[in-house]
Amino acid sequence: MKITYITNLYPPSIIGGAEIVVEKITKKLAKEHEIIVITNNSKNEEKIENKIKFYKIKTNIYPVKNQLTESTILKPLWHAIDLFNINAYKEIKKILKKENPDIIHIHNYKGLSPLAFKAAKDLKIPLVFTAHDYSSICIRANLLNGKGEICENPRIPCKIYNKIQKFLIQDKPDIVTAPSGFVMKQLENAGLFSDARKIVLPNPVETETQPVEKSYDTxxxxxxxxxxxxxxxxxxxxxxxxxxxxxxxxxxxxxxxxxxxxxxxxxxxxxxxxxxxxxxxxxxxxxxxxxxxxxxxxxxxxxxxxxxxxxxxxxxxxxxxxxxxxxxxxxxxxxxxxxxxxxxxxxxxxxxxxxxxxxxxxxxxxxxxxxxxxxxxxxxxxxxxxxxxxx
Missing domain, CATH: 3.40.50.2000 (Glycogen Phosphorylase B;)
Structure with a gap:
């Protein structure tokens, strides 16, 4: 099979666990299948590493890996561009047309725009989406408000953002996976992906290790x-x-x-x-x-x-x-x-x-x-x- 992964980050660019999971999966699959990775970068770049073909594309005023350190003044603009990023959509669609994969699998997509879903479905290619966090229903991706507390009642700008994003990604994936039943339930409660088949698929680990003997002196x-x-x-x-x-x-x-x-x-x-x-x-x-x-x-x-x-x-x-x-x-x-x-x-x-x-x-x-x-x-x-x- 020829499989394209769309992921906003890929090691060595790491913010959370999602990019580590994608790296593990793609390296394993590359032994038997043709793997293409589309990811975010500070400049456009195309290369092959470990039998995996990478398309690294610049899509916004700064790459997603800078999200934690960039000025809070720029962040609203970054999110607005990301939501309607026509350039990202065109670039991803161009790559997909060129590669013509059998399957597209989207992981974390912020920085590559929710329009990545549309690019996949415009070409009528089967689409899988993995929800590693709450990006689909929360602009912060963690369901927390500005005070760092669980967000029970989103502000009006957040509600508008979520409604637009839902319109852009709803009914696009054929299958949605998530590492936990809890996350899947949150997506269902938000009315997302009602027509998609849903599968809870825990994250993978290397299991070739042996049990470790511990010391208790300290x-x-x-x-x-x-x-x-x-x-x-x-x-x-x-x-x-x-x-x-x-x-x-x-x-x-x-x-x-x-x-x-x-x-x-x-x-x-x-x-x-x-x-x-x-x-x-x-x-x-x-x-x-x-x-x-x-x-x-x-x-x-x-x-x-x-x-x-x-x-x-x-x-x-x-x-x-x-x-x-x-x-x-x-x-x-x-x-x-x-x-x-x-x-x-x-x-x-x-x-x-x-x-x-x-x-x-x-x-x-x-x-x-x-x-x-x-x-x-x-x-x-x-x-x-x-x-x-x-x-």
């Missing part, structure tokens, strides 16, 4: 993610500082807009270490060393890659009971769940394991075993079945 607690309030790192730091044990260390991996504030919050506690952004073997080494990974999100996380990566390295997960997280973390089986935002409850769990690390033994075994059902091989086979079904 309990290493790990946070991996964006240093942004909605991911809850401040909640973790506050909970950690409630504990007086000297045998604890908190490792914070990532970067983000709230890093300076978080460093101030951790000031004076030598047990808290900021490592910056890590990837590849360095990141995997941190998971293997860690005794637990904490995912303290206060937003409706979809299906965080950090949980999959932690489980595959035999590392139990302590996480907020929110969004799609409880579909991956079973309380008392491969980790613990706590009420989102509760410093007290999280601190209590951390205190419990610090006083009796033997609790972790069974959780580690279950963490590794639960990761095995998310193998990249099974994921790719399922995708091939979906694609062939459309053909």
């Amino acid at each position: 309990l290493d607690i790990l946070f991996v993610g964006s240093l942004s309030r909605h991911k809850g790192p401040d909640i973790l730091i506050r909970a950690f500082r409630e504990l007086e044990n000297d045998n604890l260390k908190l490792h914070i991996l990532g970067k983000g807009p709230d890093e300076d504030e978080l460093r101030k919050l951790a000031e004076g506690d030598d047990r808290i270490i900021f490592h910056g952004f890590l990837s590849g073997d360095e990141l995997m080494g941190m998971y293997q060393r860690a005794n637990v990974t904490v995912v303290p999100s206060i937003c409706y996380d979809n299906s965080p890659i950090v949980i999959y990566e932690s489980l595959m390295n035999s590392t139990p997960v302590i996480a907020s009971r929110i969004g799609g997280i409880p579909e991956l973390v079973r309380d008392g089986y491969n980790g613990f769940l706590f009420e989102p935002g509760s410093v007290v409850e999280l601190s209590r769990i951390l205190k419990k394991i610090s006083e009796d690390p033997s609790i972790l033994k069974g959780l580690e075994r279950n963490a590794y075993e639960s990761s095995q059902k998310y193998s990249i091989e099974d994921h790719v086979k399922r995708l091939e079945e979906i694609y062939r079904g459309l053909l």
Whole structure:
């Protein structure tokens, strides 16, 4: 098969887990199929890497990878251009006409315009869409308001934006997938993709690893993610500082807009270490060393890659009971769940394991075993079945 992936980011450009998932999938599929990737860039570029043909296209006043650092003054303009980006539409359609793929699979599309859906359907090519977040129903993609709280009642500009976007993408995909049932439910509640077949397909991980033996001389607690309030790192730091044990260390991996504030919050506690952004073997080494990974999100996380990566390295997960997280973390089986935002409850769990690390033994075994059902091989086979079904 000849398959075109449309994704706003592709490694080494990384903001979240979606682009990591797309890279894993495309590299596996490229061994048996012809793969084309259309992605966003600061300039137009065409090249072939690892048997994958890339079209990197410039579509807006700045590339989507700059979204976190660009001026807030420019962001409304960027979103307005993206919504009606005729140039992006024409460029994507031109590439699709040239390549004439059997299947088009859209992942995160902000920066490549919702008109990418129209470009695919204009050519009557079967279309699959994967919802990695809430971009289809929220301009911020995380269902949070400007205060960083769950958005119960969107502002009028947001409602107008969502209505226009719904008109542009509604009824375009033949099949919609999402890594969690929670996200799929949000799309259904918003009245999106009513005519499409819907499939919950969890994210994939490499399962060729072996169970990891842990040391308990020092309990290493790990946070991996964006240093942004909605991911809850401040909640973790506050909970950690409630504990007086000297045998604890908190490792914070990532970067983000709230890093300076978080460093101030951790000031004076030598047990808290900021490592910056890590990837590849360095990141995997941190998971293997860690005794637990904490995912303290206060937003409706979809299906965080950090949980999959932690489980595959035999590392139990302590996480907020929110969004799609409880579909991956079973309380008392491969980790613990706590009420989102509760410093007290999280601190209590951390205190419990610090006083009796033997609790972790069974959780580690279950963490590794639960990761095995998310193998990249099974994921790719399922995708091939979906694609062939459309053909």
